[in-house]
Amino acid sequence: MKGWAWAGGGRGIARVDISTDGGAHWHPAELTEGTSQPLGREWAWVFFEASDVPHQASDGQSLEVISRAVDKCYNVQPEHANHIWNIRGLGNNSWFRRSVNIEKD
Numbered sequence: 001m002k003g004w005a006w007a008g009g010g011r012g013i014a015r016v017d018i019s020t021d022g023g024a025h026w027h028p029a030e031l032t033e034g035t036s037q038p039l040g041r042e043w044a045w046v047f048f049e050a051s052d053v054p055h056q057a058s059d060g061q062s063l064e065v066i067s068r069a070v071d072k073c074y075n076v077q078p079e080h081a082n083h084i085w086n087i088r089g090l091g092n093n094s095w096f097r098r099s100v101n102i103e104k105d
Contacts, residue, residue, distance in 0.1 A: 003096070004034075004047050005067075007069070011075075012072045013035075015070050016048040016050075019068075027054070029049060032048060033046070053065075061102050065100055066095050067096045077095055
């Protein structure tokens with residue numbers, strides 16, 4: 001799994017977590033590019049990747065993968081956008097969810 005995160009306000013990303021069980025358990029992703037920005041001036045994306053994340057899906061099944069980022073002020077992305085909902089969808093920074101199909105190598 002690969003992705004990118006951005007905190008805004010010049011705050012950097014402290015970590016990114018990955019879940020395959022609806023958020024019950026989280027596994028840390030490795031931060032790659034973008035982690036060496038000056039403190040308080042971290043305006044660029046931070047890339048992450050994770051491999052060997054435990055899951056219960058079998059070959060041919062679908063699996064929901066969730067990611068959430070935590071910035072260096074320890075602000076965590078909210079689970080849902082329910083509390084910030086607006087008709088245009090502005091400001092939605094909730095957990096990212098993606099359904100993937102499991103295929104055996």
